[in-house]
Amino acid sequence: MIKIQNLSKKYDRTQALDDFSLSIGRGEFWGLIGPNGAGKTTLYKSLLGLLTIDNGSIIIDGKKVDKHPEHIKKIIGYAAEPPVLYEYLTGPEFLEFTGTLNGIEKNELVQKINHLLKEFDLEFKSKDPIADYSHGMRKKISLAAAFLKEPSILLLDEPTSGLDAESIYNLKNHLLSFRDKGVTLLLSSHIIETVEKLCSHVAIINKGRIIYKDTIENIYSALGPGETLETLLIRLLRESE
Amino acid sequence: MNPIVLKFHIRAIRNYIRTRLDWITIIEILLFGGFLVYYVLDSLHAQFANVLLKKGVGAAWNAFYRNQAIALLIFLPSGMAFARKQLASPGHQVLLTMPMTMYRACSTIVDQILFSWALLLPIWIGFLFSFIFQVHTETVEFITIIIYHTLVFFSPVLLGMFFWTAWKSTRLKHGLLRWFNTLVLISVLTAIVLLSAYNHKMHHWIVHTLITLVLLVLSRSLIIHQLVNLYTVIPDKLISQKWNIYQPFMFWVRVYMFFTPKGIRPFVRKDTLYILRRYKVYALLIPAFIIAIVAGIFHVKTFDEAMQWMLSISIASGYVFANMAFRFSDQGCELLSVVRSQPVSMKRYWFAKFWDALLPVIWITGVGSIALFLIPGFNLVIYLRILLAAAFINVTLVFVQTNFALYSYPYTRYASMWYNLYLVMGVLFFTILLFPPLSIAFWLFGYLAIFRVLKQLKQTDVLYD
Numbered sequence: 001m002i003k004i005q006n007l008s009k010k011y012d013r014t015q016a017l018d019d020f021s022l023s024i025g026r027g028e029f030w031g032l033i034g035p036n037g038a039g040k041t042t043l044y045k046s047l048l049g050l051l052t053i054d055n056g057s058i059i060i061d062g063k064k065v066d067k068h069p070e071h072i073k074k075i076i077g078y079a080a081e082p083p084v085l086y087e088y089l090t091g092p093e094f095l096e097f098t099g100t101l102n103g104i105e106k107n108e109l110v111q112k113i114n115h116l117l118k119e120f121d122l123e124f125k126s127k128d129p130i131a132d133y134s135h136g137m138r139k140k141i142s143l144a145a146a147f148l149k150e151p152s153i154l155l156l157d158e159p160t161s162g163l164d165a166e167s168i169y170n171l172k173n174h175l176l177s178f179r180d181k182g183v184t185l186l187l188s189s190h191i192i193e194t195v196e197k198l199c200s201h202v203a204i205i206n207k208g209r210i211i212y213k214d215t216i217e218n219i220y221s222a223l224g225p226g227e228t229l230e231t232l233l234i235r236l237l238r239e240s241e
Numbered sequence: 242m243n244p245i246v247l248k249f250h251i252r253a254i255r256n257y258i259r260t261r262l263d264w265i266t267i268i269e270i271l272l273f274g275g276f277l278v279y280y281v282l283d284s285l286h287a288q289f290a291n292v293l294l295k296k297g298v299g300a301a302w303n304a305f306y307r308n309q310a311i312a313l314l315i316f317l318p319s320g321m322a323f324a325r326k327q328l329a330s331p332g333h334q335v336l337l338t339m340p341m342t343m344y345r346a347c348s349t350i351v352d353q354i355l356f357s358w359a360l361l362l363p364i365w366i367g368f369l370f371s372f373i374f375q376v377h378t379e380t381v382e383f384i385t386i387i388i389y390h391t392l393v394f395f396s397p398v399l400l401g402m403f404f405w406t407a408w409k410s411t412r413l414k415h416g417l418l419r420w421f422n423t424l425v426l427i428s429v430l431t432a433i434v435l436l437s438a439y440n441h442k443m444h445h446w447i448v449h450t451l452i453t454l455v456l457l458v459l460s461r462s463l464i465i466h467q468l469v470n471l472y473t474v475i476p477d478k479l480i481s482q483k484w485n486i487y488q489p490f491m492f493w494v495r496v497y498m499f500f501t502p503k504g505i506r507p508f509v510r511k512d513t514l515y516i517l518r519r520y521k522v523y524a525l526l527i528p529a530f531i532i533a534i535v536a537g538i539f540h541v542k543t544f545d546e547a548m549q550w551m552l553s554i555s556i557a558s559g560y561v562f563a564n565m566a567f568r569f570s571d572q573g574c575e576l577l578s579v580v581r582s583q584p585v586s587m588k589r590y591w592f593a594k595f596w597d598a599l600l601p602v603i604w605i606t607g608v609g610s611i612a613l614f615l616i617p618g619f620n621l622v623i624y625l626r627i628l629l630a631a632a633f634i635n636v637t638l639v640f641v642q643t644n645f646a647l648y649s650y651p652y653t654r655y656a657s658m659w660y661n662l663y664l665v666m667g668v669l670f671f672t673i674l675l676f677p678p679l680s681i682a683f684w685l686f687g688y689l690a691i692f693r694v695l696k697q698l699k700q701t702d703v704l705y706d
Contacts, residue, residue, distance in 0.1 A: 048582050074584035084578050088518040089511065100507040101583040129518070 001026040001153065001184045002047070007056035009042055009208075016042040018208035020056070024186070024201075026152075029179060031195030032188040033233055034205035040188040041081070042208075044155045047186075048078055060153065074102065077146035081157035083138040087131040091122055091141045094130060095148055102149040109148075116144040119170065135162040143171065153184045160194055172198060192230045202229070204236055211240045243349050246336065250353050254360075278364055286371040298376055305372045312368060313393060320358065320397025325405045327354040328468075337472055347468040351402060351461060358398040365394045385446040392453045399460045406467035490517045501596055508580075508593030516597075 002024040009017040016039045024030055032040050045051045047058060049069045058065040065072050086094055092113050099109040117123045120140040125133060130141065139162045146154060154175075160168045175198055178185065189195055195202060196216065203213040212232075214222070223232060258267070285308060293301040328350075336346050369390045373383065494513050501509045537550045580590050 050578060050581050070584040070586065072584075073582060076582075078582050080578065086511065086515065086579070088515050093511075093514065097507050097511050098579070098583060101580070101585050103584070 001028075001061060002186075003057075003059040004043075004047075005057050005059075007043075007046060007058065008054045009039075009046060009051060010054055015208050017046065017053075020208060020210065022203065022210060022213070024184060026184055027179065027182040028201055029175075029185040029199040030187065030201045030203060031199035032186060032203050032205055033190075033192065033195060034188075035237065038205040039208040040205060041157055043205075044078065044080075044157055044186070044188075047155060048073065048076060074149070075151055076153045076155060077149055077151035078155045079139075079142045079146040079157060079159060081139075081159075081161055082135075083142035085130045085138055085141060088129050090127060090129055091133070091137075091144075092117065092126050094141060095145055098145045099148050104149065112148055113144075116147060119174070120144055120167070136164060136167065139163055140167065147174070151183065154178065154186070156185065156187045158189055159187060160189060160191060168194075192228075192233065196229055204233055206237055206240050209240075212236050243341075243345075246349050246353060247356065250356060254357065278367065282367050282371045285368065286375075289372045289375055293375055301372070301376060308368075309390075309393070312365075313397070316365075316394070317397045317400070321401030321404060323358060324354060324398045324401025327357065328402055328405050343469045343472060344465060347465045347472065348461075350468065351464055354402065355395060355398060358395065362391065362394055366390065382446055385450050389446060389450040389453060392450065392457055395457060396453075396460075399457055399464065402464045403460050403467075406464055406471060409471055410467055505589050505593040505596055508590055509596045512593065512597045 002022070004020060004022045007017050007020040008015070014037075018039075020039070020043065032043070034040055042051065046053050047060065047065065049065045049072060053066075060072050061075060063071055086097070089097065095113045095116065096109060099113065104112070117126055120143070122137060122140055122144075125137060130138060133141065139159070143156070143159060146156070159171060159175075163171065172194070175185065175187075185198075187195065187199065199216060201213065201215050202219060203210050205211070219229065219232070223229075227235075288308075289301055289304060292304045333350050336350060337343070341349075366387070369387065373386065378386065494510065494517070497513060498506055498510055540546075541550050581587075
């Protein structure tokens with residue numbers, strides 16, 4: 001589904017991605033773990049074609065990202081961290097805006113927006129501008145915009161950041177329902193528990209490189225006595241320094 | 242004012258200048274601003290000298306008061322806008338969490354804003370000096386006049402803060418002052434300050450100074466009181482904003498969308514809603530526009546004058562709206578990532594910006610046409626010529642603005658923060674105003690650059706964290 005080969009990206013003096021390679025199959029849920037500035041967000045933006053890459057190639061759904069940007073964006077849902085939204089539109093208006101750009105038919109769009117607003121418990125804010133939303137509410141709108149187009153690939157940048165406990169629970173269930181539908185997911189999070197519960201694969205990234213990757217089952221079987229995914233992450237990061 | 246807050250406030254101003262303004266821009270601003278200030282002060286100096294020579298000291302004082310009143314009226318909208326922007330800054334929340342009383346924190350916030358405004362004080366004092374050295378004054382009188390003049394300088398920003406806090410208090414169930422009462426109070430305060438200055442026969446500077454001082458101290462106290470009220474209120478008790486006040490606009494938005502090509506409709510709808518909802522940004526321009534229309538009706542006598550006048554208004558409005566369409570609806574292009582991550586071509590996005598510019602043309606010519614019918618002998622041919630010229634120039638301005646922004650910086654997100662753009666646009670604006678046919682050249686330039694712009698839009702890195 002996604003094939004990243006020798007991807008490199010440099011911002012001025014910072015090497016954000018350094019000869020990064022990864023293959024992701026259809027329906028796989030990948031958890032990306034790493035410290036701040038590891039290159040996770042740069043990876044997402046490169047997958048969407050929002051950045052010009054210095055080296056390497058990205059092939060999604062058999063198509064090169066730089067050659068077929070519109071097709072790629074049609075099948076990818078992306079929720080950024082921090083959420084980037086139009087402050088002076090209301091939540092439903094923002095969803096209508098992104099939904100229309102994705103070519104969703106009007107009646108279907110209205111139904112989907114209502115459904116998502118109900119699911120994310122945002123109906124009571126539907127007449128307010130996004131400027132009046134809390135961080136968690138903004139995050140929900142950003143996630144709803146990503147889910148709206150029913151993508152076959154989801155890129156979620158720290159999706160649980162700012163959400164309350166109930167919303168995190170609902171989000172996890174929503175994402176598990178995506179797994180049943182064969183959606184491919186890339187999820188970055190600093191909360192190891194979220195990755196452990198949701199993902200089938202884990203990649204640990206540091207300084208723009210993958211320092212470890214495997215399926216969650218293999219990781220558990222390889223853990224030493226008393227070791228957890230969290231302690232493994234810290235050990236690997238220290239070793240990679 | 243708290244010295245620690247002052248110290249870090251100065252650092253924040255220094256950092257702002259360092260990071261936001263490059264050296265070329267600073268030199269440009271200094272040159273442009275310096276030239277403007279020199280030109281104004283020099284002409285005022287000459288005017289006072291002339292009046293003094295021909296009509297005597299009394300008339301010269303009279304001219305000074307009149308000019309001071311005009312200068313105050315010019316500073317009033319800037320001061321009010323400045324106050325609104327500064328008070329709305331979320332940075333003040335930090336100060337509220339510090340171990341000090343709410344009144345202390347709020348007075349520090351107010352003084353911080355006054356301090357920033359004081360950076361313009363040298364220009365204001367320069368205006369006084371262009372006059373005061375030409376007339377004989379006693380030392381005490383001289384010092385009192387400077388104090389009085391300085392106090393007057395702070396009135397626009399204090400009135401702005403006063404108005405803003407009152408406006409925000411409309412969301413409180415028990416606000417101290419409602420915005421309408423505040424508006425009346427502000428008008429009275431301004432009138433007293435102006436009248437006190439205009440009463441030139443008195444020459445009782447100490448009285449003038451004391452009246453102004455009392456009024457400003459009173460305003461400051463009320464602002465602090467309102468701020469404390471605003472900050473201490475529990476958010477749950479806030480009355481939610483009445484967004485349904487925009488509902489009347491929604492009908493016209495829908496009408497406008499009917500005439501908009503389907504492919505770009507979501508963009509134009511978003512931009513239109515955005516512009517309508519951010520009315521505070523341009524609210525002060527509306528009365529200015531109405532004054533220009535009304536003044537035109539009384540002063541325009543011939544066909545040529547009418548055409549020139551209508552064209553000038555169209556260009557001026559087009560300039561403002563073209564800037565708004567690109568600047569405000571995208572908030573520094575940061576939000577370009579929303580559009581970039583959707584399956585749409587940049588061509589559609591870019592074309593929508595031109596459609597945005599058509600709205601003001603329709604609006605301006607619509608209002609203008611009513612005014613034009615009041616001028617005897619005005620015919621449809623002239624009206625159509627103006628309509629075409631206005632449309633042409635508006636589109637040109639958007640072309641040029643978009644292109645210059647993208648040509649000038651590697652990252653689009655910085656484009657609207659690029660201050661040179663406003664200087665370039667200012668020069669173009671006056672060039673087109675003076676020589677309308679030149680807009681053809683600009684239009685051609687913009688049209689030919691379209692391919693490069695689209696390429697650039699696609700390739701520009703989206704960086705927002």
